[in-house]
Amino acid sequence: MITLILYSKPGCHLCEGLQEKLEKIQASSQKLGEFQLEIRDITTREDWFQTYQYEIPVLFKSSDVDSTEQRIPRPSPRMSVIQLEQLLQKYW
Template identity: 60%
Template sequence: MRLILYSKPGCHLCEGLQEKLEQIQNLNFELEVRDITTREDWLQAYQYEVPVLYLSNRQDAKSAKSEDLIEMPLPRPSPRASVQQLEQMLSKYL
């Protein structure tokens, strides 16, 4: 599975969540970080919402057909959540 983190430069909440996701060792997922400032549609959708986390059903989303690709939004974790708490939350979805 792949986790997609919509983020933007200079966002301390985004950076904190990314660091915690990268520290998770007991779950098997690939992390893709998408900079919302690189696409107008992402910017319009998430400019006031980042960080936003999605679960994708495809390992290689770039080669997947768009009709086969399912991205499910995940609940926003608290910025105060520990790595262990984040891992427990994600284990429900992965």
Template identity: 60%
Template sequence: MVQLILYSKPGCHLCEGLQEKLEQIDDFPLAIEIRDITTRPEWFQAYQYEVPVLCRKIDGADGPREEPLPRPSPRASVGQVKQMLQKYFPSGDSQ
């Protein structure tokens, strides 16, 4: 299962668009955690000008960590977003 984190904020059309596309991918094992950057000052500070930010969640020996992924174009289709994910997760597994 590919574990993703989407840093987002309310009213962000780019964030909503990417979330909708990710949710439409039904034949690729995804678990998506949506994080509203307005709920934590450290998230807001880090991502206020960058959202949407998509990260892969990695459970390592030293504990969980995050690795940012390239942001897909807002014009990317659901298929193109899926293709991008398959490039980074060829087996559909985050580990």
């Protein structure tokens, strides 16, 4: 199973917008198939906060097969759900 990991923090409107689009894709995508969406609040761990405080939202793809995380370039906030889905297909 593939997991998308979104590093986020409360009150981040860019993070919330990306999360909303990812949830729409997760609910309806037949091209990508099933995946899990994991939201990681960077304010809950100092190492996450130090690493991502100026970069959020940050998106990674992780696979159960090899347990490695691959960073996905941050999509534009103006990107539509369809465009985001097409971007994700490149990393699937």
